[in-house]
Amino acid sequence: MRLLFDKNTWQEIFGSIGKNKTRTIITVVGVLWGIFIYIALAGAAKGLDNGFERNFETVAKNSLWAWTNRTSMPYGGYKIGRAVPLRVGDADVLRNRIPDIEYIAPVNTKGVFGGDAALTVRGLKSNSYPVYGYFPDIAKMATQKIYDGGRFINEEDMASARKVCVIGERVQQELFEKNENPIGAYIRVEKVYFEVIGVNKFTQTTPFGSDGDIFIPFNTFKKLYNTGDSAQFFTISAYDDADVVQVEKDVKRVLKSIHRVHPDDERAIGSFNLGEIFGRIMGFAQGITFLSLIVGLATILAGVIGIGNILLISVKERTKELGIRRALGATPGEVRTLIILESVFLTMLAGVIGIVLGAGVLNLINNMTADTTDFPYTNPTVPIPLVIGALLIMVILGTLIGLIPAQRAVSIKPIDALREE
């Protein structure tokens, strides 16, 4: 240990390393490449991970959707094939019975799951768009991005069933002139005039929907299309810490009991959750991270073994030199320390250069992909603990691999070493 902090030791090591440049460079390149691959891979995987995260950030990860179909089993006196009605009031029952539900909102649509899209007219321009009857709560489940100056449907719109609408960005492009402000303008949806209160910047927050949708308050929808108490489906979001798959099961169980459906009837209640899909994609990203970790570590290992290999050759090459050193009074311990420290030092040097190069390449890739929003790749970084861990592994491996040539160096008797020509 004392040797480690002795200036003279390091002068000897620098002397030996610095005066055998070719050997040093070849040795360093091996590990440098390993750590470079490790950093680049780990960073790229993290970038991918961040990219997925960014692409999903608008989605309520704990969302699920539930709807009803016809029964496939007779139950409680009802025959098979009965259409199960979904009621707005069911939402309150679900909220009361399942504490993990944070928000629940019934939705009615026209032109999405059947029915014709609503013919919408403004002046001389017209097109058909799907219409959604939304509760204001929808905005809490999946962020609705409204362009400057507009707003989403609020509770007052809801309470007084105002004839207001939020339009998709494509609707704006198709019905309005380029420099025209749509906010406050009126458009005719089917036979009723609606005031435009906001333009929605489309992001894929649900498994359905497009940039050409029209959102109106749920109650307005009810009046307009006479849907009464029925709802087409429920959008439900669970609390962040809740298990969305379990919530989905509970929702189905409760709906079955409300509507007297056989508990084993799989077809009567349909549902879909994003949490599972999201989990699967994040799992994929994690898999890539893990893979990159394994590949990177294996490459580092290969590099360190390369160092050991070259040191082994160099020890053979330096047999005579080491013999001279020992004749002049170097103890086996000192020779061993010299070789091991050379190994560790070269490994560290290579490691640091590799990390810097890797970080440089990551930065380059980041700059190149910064403008592309489709490509799931954002802010590729390697966590500091991983970098420190890699350095630590390199020091340990460098020491271990250095032991082999070091042992070899001292196993040759100085007299045999000197005799070698």
Next chain:
Amino acid sequence: MPTMIEIKDLHKSYQMGSNSLHVLKGINFKAEAGELVAIMGSSGSGKSTLLNILGMLDEANSGDYILDGVPIKNLNETKAAQYRNKFLGFVFQSFNLINYKTALENVALPLYYQKVGRKEREAKAMRYLEQVGLREWANHLPSELSGGQKQRVAIARAMASEPKVLLADEPTGALDSTTSYEVMELIQQINDQGNTILVVTHEEDIAHMCKRIIHLRDGVIVEDKKIKQKRASEYVQ
């Protein structure tokens, strides 16, 4: 004069497969401080083996070896290394300089293993280089030096650690006669300062520049005589 080296009934044999080669068959001799001894003999006579045992590079099978009152026995590698560093200086036929170190760094190396600080080490090494007349060559690599110069660097290196005994194994074996005499002159000068020196050689003229000649044949001393030293300077033109 006090006894510097004492050897009693030294035996050494090498195992060559199933055969055992008996190289040293009971060597006895004493050398006093300040002696300059030539060990002569044809190849295979055991002179190098003897020198290696004296240099603690090799170990005898039996017999005693006492160096300046210290019994050299059952040494492990670490202890042997420390003794070599403290007690002995080596000069080899093939110089054995470290080729990527300058003359100065080569001379300073034994001092490094004595844990002497860099400044002091270099100052001391420079002094010894000056003594062998190579001050101007201090920052040259061995490859830039002539054979005689290399051997002088090696002698400076051997002397740098201020050893009790200087062991020279065929120091002139790789040199032409003029250079040989120059090297021997240097060895004589060092001896004049009171240093004990053992020189292994098979050249008569080199041996006669020492003060005592020991003849080895087939592992035993056949002749041990004091002679009148011939100064190498007489030969140098």
